[in-house]
Amino acid sequence: MTTDVNAxxxxxxxxxxxxxxxxxxxQRDRVLAPVAEALLTAASPTxxxxxxxxxxxxxxxxxxxxxxxxxxxxxxxVDLSRPMLDVAQERARAIGxxxxxxxxxxxxxxxxxxxxxDLIISRFGTMFFSDPEAAFINIGKAxxxxxxxxxxxxxxxxxxxxxxLPGEALLRHTDMRPTSAEPxxxxxxxxxxxxxxxxxxxxxxxxxxxxxxVMFTLGRDVDEAVEYLADTGPGRxxxxxxxxxxGRIAALAEVRHALADxxxxxxxRLGGGxxxxxxxxxxxxxxxx
Numbered sequence: 167m168t169t170d171v172n173a174x175x176x177x178x179x180x181x182x183x184x185x186x187x188x189x190x191x192x193q194r195d196r197v198l199a200p201v202a203e204a205l206l207t208a209a210s211p212t213x214x215x216x217x218x219x220x221x222x223x224x225x226x227x228x229x230x231x232x233x234x235x236x237x238x239x240x241x242x243x244v245d246l247s248r249p250m251l252d253v254a255q256e257r258a259r260a261i262g263x264x265x266x267x268x269x270x271x272x273x274x275x276x277x278x279x280x281x282x283x284d285l286i287i288s289r290f291g292t293m294f295f296s297d298p299e300a301a302f303i304n305i306g307k308a309x310x311x312x313x314x315x316x317x318x319x320x321x322x323x324x325x326x327x328x329x330x331l332p333g334e335a336l337l338r339h340t341d342m343r344p345t346s347a348e349p350x351x352x353x354x355x356x357x358x359x360x361x362x363x364x365x366x367x368x369x370x371x372x373x374x375x376x377x378x379x380v381m382f383t384l385g386r387d388v389d390e391a392v393e394y395l396a397d398t399g400p401g402r403x404x405x406x407x408x409x410x411x412x413g414r415i416a417a418l419a420e421v422r423h424a425l426a427d428x429x430x431x432x433x434x435r436l437g438g439g440x441x442x443x444x445x446x447x448x449x450x451x452x453x454x455x
Contacts, residue, residue: 171275172246175294179247186397187223188249193394195226198289200380201318201440202227205289206234208376208442209316215284217241218308220273221291225254225266231287232258232266242283243268244276245291274301278308286315293319293354302368309447315370317443319355321377325439328382331428332395332421333404339417340407352399361443370445378442383433388425391434392418 178184187194195202205227211217211234219228222243232241243266245251251268258266269276274295286305295301309315323329355361358375365373385391395401396418408414425434 172272172294172296175296176246176272179245180249183399184247184249187247188253190394190397191224191250191253195224197382197384197394198226200382201289202230204378204380204440204442205287205316205318206230208444209285209287209314211235211239211241211285211287214239216282218278218283218286218305219243219291220286220288220305221245222254222268223247223250223289223291225251225257225268227287227289228254228266228268229257229261229263232263235265237265240265240267242266244271244273246270246272273305275304278304280307281310281313283308284310284313286313288317290318290320290352292317293352298354298364299367302365302370306369306447311447313447315365315443315445315447317355317441319361319441319443320353321439321441322356323353325356326437328384328395328436328438329400331424331436332392333400335420335424336401336404336408336417338420339413340404355441355443358441361441365443365445369448371448372444372446374444376442376444378440380438380440381435382438383435384425386433388422388429388434391425391429392421395421 211231213236215235217231217235219241222228222245225243228241228243235241243254248270251270254268286309362373384394396405405414408417428434428436
């Protein structure tokens with residue numbers, strides 16, 4: 167499977183980014199568990215429903231939804247990354263989730279069966295489309311009229327202490343300075359006005375964006391939290407700008423010092439901000455697109 171539309175994302179998630187995620191799949195899903203729980207609570211998949219999970223990755227949210235819908239319900243996880251889907255399929259086999267299937271596809275252009283699902287969910291899986299409006303039109307067509315879309319995306323960097331606190335420590339050791347989020351970056355859907363306009367243009371109605379605070383447990387102790395943060399995209403990007411060995415050691419020592427104040431018996435805990443976005447596929451969408 168290849169794609170020309172989101173080619174860079176396909177290459178990344180079937181290459182280094184995908185392999186990095188797979189190597190720490192269980193840890194990453196533990197850290198992001200509060201997001202998955204908030205997403206599934208908002209989505210509330212009903213018994214027997216047919217669900218589509220966009221950017222399903224290693225399958226955590228797909229398998230949670232598969233438990234909710236039971237049989238004869240179904241959940242299909244769609245992702246660009248073959249390595250991550252391999253983990254998802256193995257997880258599904260391990261728990262006997264026969265109603266969960268996984269497809270390697272680019273959701274922006276994949277030929278979904280029209281009107282085949284009741285609910286679409288996504289945990290951080292819709293932020294990297296090259297053409298968000300076209301992608302949401304394509305995704306929306308998989309819903310029957312009145313079907314629901316429920317997404318979790320990031321609020322702004324400033325609303326995510328789990329990034330800003332260690333980031334400020336690292337920035338004291340590099341000349342790099344934060345810039346506005348790139349269009350295809352993790353904060354590409356942090357502007358509620360832009361997200362609302364995109365979804366409306368794609369054919370969704372009744373759009374609601376709920377600013378939600380979550381608490382991330384980044385590690386059982388400071389060392390584990392530092393290791394986790396250093397392997398995230400933002401952490402790696404900043405560390406790569408600190409080229410000399412002693413400088414990196416000093417920078418990471420400062421991160422450890424900053425995190426120590428947020429460590430208790432449950433681990434290193436820092437807050438984050440997400441948007442829970444809900445929308446309905448309009449009865450008029452078939453005529454409009």
